[in-house]
Amino acid sequence: MMFLPAVLCVFYVWSPATLIGGQGPTSNIIPRKTVPINSNGGRLFREEGFWNYTTMLLREDLNMLILGAREAIFALDLDDITVKKAMVNWPVTKQQQMECSNKGKDATNDCKNYIRILHKNKDGSMYVCGTKAFNPSCDTMSYANGQLNLENKQEDGKGKCPFDPFQRYTSEMVDGALYTATSMNFRGSEPVMMRSTDEIIRTEFASTWLNEPNFVHMAHIPEGEPNPEGDDDKIYMFFSETAVEYDSYTKVDVSRVARVCKGDLGGQRTLQKKWTSFLKARLDCPVLNINLPLLVQDMFHLCQDDWTTCVFYGVFTLQLDSAVCAYKIEDIKAVFSKSKFKAPFPVETSFVKWALYSSELPDPRPGACIDNHAREKGFAKSLDLPDKTLQFIKEKPLLDQAVSPIGKRALLVKRGTAFTRIVVATATALKGSKHHIMLIGTKSGSVLKAVNYEGKTVIMEEIQVFEPSEPVKILRLSNTTLYVGSEVGVVQLSISECGRYHTCLDCVLARDPYCGWALNTGRCSTIDSTHTTSTVIQSLSDGDASRCPPIGGSKPVNISFFHGNAVKLWCQPYSNLAKVHWQLNGHPIRASNTFQILSDSLMIFNASAEASGHYTCSSVEGKYEAQHVAYDLKMWSGSGTTASLRDVQEKENTLVAMVVILSLILAMLVFWNMYKGHLPLPCCHSRVKDTTNRCGDERFSANQAQQHKVASSTVNMNSNNNYANIQRFSISRETDRLTTTVGSSGQISLRPIDDESEI
Template sequence: MMLLLAVLCVLYVWSPATLIGGQGSSTNIIPRKKVPRSSNGGHLFREEGVWNYTTMLLREDLNVLILGARETIFALDLDDITVRKAMVNWPVTEQKQKECSIKGKDATNDCKNYVRILHKRDDDRMYVCGTNAFSPTCVYMSYVSGELKLDNKQEDGKGKCPFDPFQRYASEMVDGALYSATSLNFLGSDPVMMRSTDEIVRTDFTRTWLNEPNFVHMAHIPEGDSSPEGDDDKIYLFFSETAVEYDSFSKVDVSRIARVCKGDMGGLRTLQKKWTSFLKARLDCPFLKINLPLLVQDVFQLCQDDWTTCIFYAVFTLQLDSSEYSAVCAYKIEDIKMVFSKSKFKTPVTVETSFVKWVMYSGEVPDPRPGACIDNHAREKSINKSLDLPDKTLQFIRDKPLMDQAVKAIGQRPLLVKTGIAFTRIVVATATALNGSSHQVMFIGTKNGSVLKAVNYEGEMVIMEEIQLFEPSQPIKILRLSNTKQKLYVGSEVGVVQLSISECGRYHTCLDCVLARDPYCGWDLKEGQCSTINSIHRTRISTVIQSLSDGDTSRCPPIGGSKPVNIWFIHGNSVKLWCQPYSNLAQVHWKVNGKLIRPSDTFQILSDSLMILNASAEASGYYTCSSVERKYEAQHVAYDLQMWSGSGTAASIHDVKEKENTLVAMVVILSLILATLVIWNLYKGYLPLPCCHSRVKDMANRNVDESFSASQAQQHKVASPTVNLNSNNNYANNQRYSISRETDRLSTTVGSSGQISVRYRDDESEI
């Protein structure tokens, strides 16, 4: 019975009905523009022989981007990353590489030093860790006088940096202490969340705490600042793991958020040097009404003012490898805090002696509350540090770190759902519009090497651009945002790209600029261009057009009609008229002589052109192509299409047939003349037939002198016809050559397929 239910569950998950229609979010949001790599306006940095550009530290105080790669660390100019200011190599030793290879790892790829940890310390030095051929090592690094220098003293990196260069991890530097989430052994089987200080504190080695986790992100939230409860700062960890609470024959992964208190020192007897505040909860992102939970891939923390305004933006994908469904969900810090401080706990219950089922715990909860930080309530009980916590509280949290309630997304629905593409990373910037309103702009990295630029307008998600960064495509491995530079830094295996977050110059007309609904951009009527909104524009709102809510272009200057292009075609051929819409969201409308064209046997409307099949004289006319987006129409191009005649003017079918008949008659007459000349020459014997050759020879032998005289006379007689014959042949050849040239000229116009295909782009008509 259980097996049958499992099969039905899988069928339900895979059924088309479960993959159609999100909970209030469209899965078919099309990027308004697709920007190819050749015109993305970015800067690309890559070094020959160097790979895996996946660790970054923005040092805006030094105006450099510290970039960690395989066995190399770079310092790049923040304004232009193609300018390399410094570089330092950090290779593995031959001995380390040999030891790694002996243990069964690939010497070429695995047994290298991949830089994984880059953090700034308060003393201006940087803390750097690398995998070092499956022997993690950390070192201090400085950037002085334009040079990167690694200290000679190295530290053991176990628990700080992953052994495996391709295993996910997370880390954060808080008040000089490194918080990390990675594996503690060579095999990657001992996951740990750890604080590296003189007194190391870490998670317990139990499946109840961490069960085959995939670490994603770590964040410090200063909840102790101005806290009326006297609370402590928190370190939040986002990850996915194999769920212990689900009844299933196969493993089911879930997304989690966990937290610990910054001041946690572990317990006195129970949980010695272990977290006494480790709690975790399921991270919920409802999507497509499917049973299998989504898995978190990346998280970005955005705080507008103080910590109470912090929002976590997270990207999710399905845990089915064959499907590319992705979502973005957002979470308020207040909702997260409420789950950990108010929600009930889950507890394991043994069923039928061997099976463990997790259910909501309804018994008495010890005081102080398990997992809580030391606050005013605890201090009233003379508990001033975690070492003072009673064993009853510690034993409870050791066995029951999982909360019963899940952390719900804002609005209990995704901000964005996308099909056909897998999200990998996310950062979020705040843009101030012309009217002073703030909008959160999401930059989402994808598996196919592009970045989506998207914004949510009161529940309506708009993807303004899909920017392609790498060719051939490479998954986006890291995104970093500089608010001071208004730049985005994107890393992959093969290189790093720097982008401006506001490329308003890509919008060439007022209509295109306003319909983009980009909060960074507005059409400056005074300058006649799409400009990045700044404080100057806000002082003269009347001369700048921006409409984010509905893309209202009514204030845009009128656009004149396009200059028509003259196109000729031959009767019976097919004609292709080009028209590229300026937006993926625009609908193309074709008209002929002012009448809307509908698809038919004659007309085929393609995404970028109009095909006229078996064109006749009725196809002649004035054609226009317009784009219609959000009810606003703009003409792109116009064609004056006429059927070809010999004189290069428009011709009717009758005229064409008449000229064809005349040409045939001329050919027939020339052929008859040629045949008459040949017959006449044969008759006179000027062109002897093979059968008569022997008789002519005998006559010559009888009378040589007479034959010689006759020969002289014949040459004199034949001279005139021969000239005439050549003259006639030249005339015929000239006629044929003239016709051939005309035919070649038409073939050049029509093309090798006999089809006129004119591609036209007029700057005056582009939008």
């Protein structure tokens, strides 16, 4: 009986805090344009026999994309990833695979070497780690003379690289030191955030620090650069975990952001070789009508000038509900420096309840970096911190206040779609304003291209990159080129592809910061420094296309149809947001038993003479209407050279009757000749000249043999097969109806079809 109240309590605690301002974003935003996989203009790389292309390192200094897969590392041309510059194999041995299999893992899938870490070293070499059949290992790799080379400087990868190739992890290389968040053991039950240097610093193995976490992202923010408070650089880590602070008999997962200081050396007695600055706070991404928290899947940070302008963009999901939330670094910093703490309090039956800690805090503040205030008190490094401060952070690293997104609401909410990854690009518009372009990978193998204008987000495109069963596993961005990785391959896409907008109206209504309609060329072009507002039309805030040149009406396509047939008229608008508007002889068409208006066509059922006329199809988007196609429909008549449907049917019936009569006569002649012996039986069909293979008896006379020869040469058995085919074709024509079809050239052709015409 206590289970339901406990769960409802969790919902009550969560809802008021997260739904404040959650009314803002429009849920289930429809992408304006859908780009199919065969029209995305991308380049695909995949190597036969290799899988899991999910680790990438951009080496713009080498103009290469370093790609980690299963048991191989590739060096691809950054401009054209179909060009493979180099490759190195890093497989597991049969012994390693056998040992892994003996421990209960799948030898085919688990017991391989999945490349999981790729970072650039200061000297230009690369640090690479792989799962190595559940025995992670790291090495140094170099690129020279057109070849990738592993230098066989292998070292233990525990705490750096995950054991399980399918477990989430994250890492960051900062000034030659590797920061990682993964699991320390084979079972994956000892999560750790660790810095790998000569003196390793890591988190405590305690549920109050990390409780079944799912790591997603790590970022270095140089807050020590020019800072009047003498603060230190920070390493921020984003993850989800099972919450310890809720009074519930069921698990509730929440999103978190944690933080450590770059200069942290651990404590002298308490927290030896452990973080003294580890703090964590809840990360909110409020969505209306969803009570349970959405869980963070990926994070990307973008800084315009210095670190104070950094914004973190995150994708969050809960089953098939997804959202994008953005966070200012200043808001995150404020929570870590000013929020109160939560603390565990034991209650009856050895139950632990978390509540707000309201007593006085030790000085220096627990979890704070060494800054000017600490130095004034004589604490020059974390080793100098008093045990009272360190003991507090050891037991109570959780902050009470949650980090709220910009505007206290999600930027984008999408129902029925699971977001997986995100990167953000900066585009400079025609008037010089800068806009953040969100590129969001999905579980269905597509990439959404979205932008936020004055609090309202629009999805410009949904680009299908992989088949729907292949989720996007990694995104990397270099200028305006996007690299999308999955289990089966990598695709290179341009995110400033303006050629997909075909008309001025289509180009301007797209509200794409990269694109504008060039009046001199009559094309949708990528914005550059030579364009001005007098030569290019672009309207991002409201999609004002009033300056677009007028478009003349389409030349009508002439169509003829038979009485009683179903006719389909195609009309595909450029935008998913446009509504199709059909007219017949200048009057709007409304849905009825005769007319059915579809998103891409008009269906006319049981067409009669009243269906003849001039049809136009226009798309209406916002306040703008544009004609797409026009048709002139006429019913076939019996006048002139065109036969009526009744005439055609009568002629077909007459032809069929004649064929049947001729078939009967011919069959009678064949049986008569066989009865008289003028035709041989099938088993005796052979040349008489071949005396060794005669089917008849030696007693046949020469005259009988001669008659046999003449009869055999007169009748060709193959002609019966041809006749049968002609007969079957004629009968099938009787059951079909004639119909009309418009090809791509606009010409009319006749073809047999069961009951409807597609035009």
